[in-house]
Amino acid sequence: MSPESLNQSFLCDSVPPEMMDRLWEAGWRHFGETFFRYSLSIDEHGVKTITPLRVNLDKFSLSKNQRRVLKKNADLHCTFVPASLSPEAHAMFQRHKERFSDNVPDNLDTFLSASPANLPCPAEECRVYLGEELIALSFLDLGQNSTSAVYGMFEPVHSERSLGIFTMLKEIEYTQSRGSRYYYPGYATLEPSAYDYKKQLRGLEVLDWQTGLWDDYARKINPDTP
Secondary structure (H helix, E strand, C coil), rough: HHHHHHHEEECCCCHHHHHHHHHHHCCCCCCCCEEEEEECCCCCCCCCCCCEEEEEECCCCCCHHHHHHHHCCCCEEEEEEEEECCHEEEEEEEHHHCCCCCCCCHHHHHHHCCCCCCCCCCCCEEEEEEECEEEEEEEECCCCEEEEEEEEEEEEHHHHHHHHHHHHHHHHHHHHHHCCCCEEEEEEEECCCCHHHHHHHEEEEEECCCCCCCCEEEHCCCCCCH
C-alpha cells in the first residue's frame, strides 16, 4: 500500500485493550467511535506527510527542557480519573480552542464518545490543578501494553507554563506506572508543524507506512545516525 493512497476509516463502539495495542501499532487513531489512519494532510502551507509516533519507554529519559517544564510546574497537582465529558471540560475546551485559527473543532464531542471512560476503549483524564483551580485536562486511552494520547487542553491564561508538554510528560509517567511499554503521542508531520514538540521525546519511534515497521525516529530521519 503506497502512502499516497492511505486514507482509511471505520466505526466501532467497543475495542478490547489488547486490540487497541494492535491498532495503534498499525498507525490507527480514533476520535470517539471513528477510527482512522491517513498518510497525507493539507494545510495552508501545502501537503504534509503524516508520521505516526510512539515512545519506547525502555529508552525514554527526560531532556533538559522537559525537566525545566516539570520544575516550573512543581506547584501543580495532577490526578488521573475515568474520562468524562464534564461541564468544566466543555467550558475549558471553548476557551482553549480560541488559540487556533485553522481547522477549529466545534466542541469536545469531536474527540470523545458520549461515554469516554469505556467507549470505544478504557480511557482516563489527567486533571491538573493550581490550588483548587482546574487549569489543564488531557485524555489518555489505555491498552493492554500501551497508552495513546487523545486530546489535551489548558486554560490560555496559563500558556506560559507549557501545559501541553507538562500533561504529555505526566501521561508518560502514568503509562510507566502501569508497566506499559509504549506511549503513543499521536500523529506529527515529517515537515515542520505545530506538532514538532512531540518529536523532542527521547525513545521516539516512527512508523513506516509502506513496511508497517517501526524504526528509531532519529535514524529514520537521518540514516547516518549510529
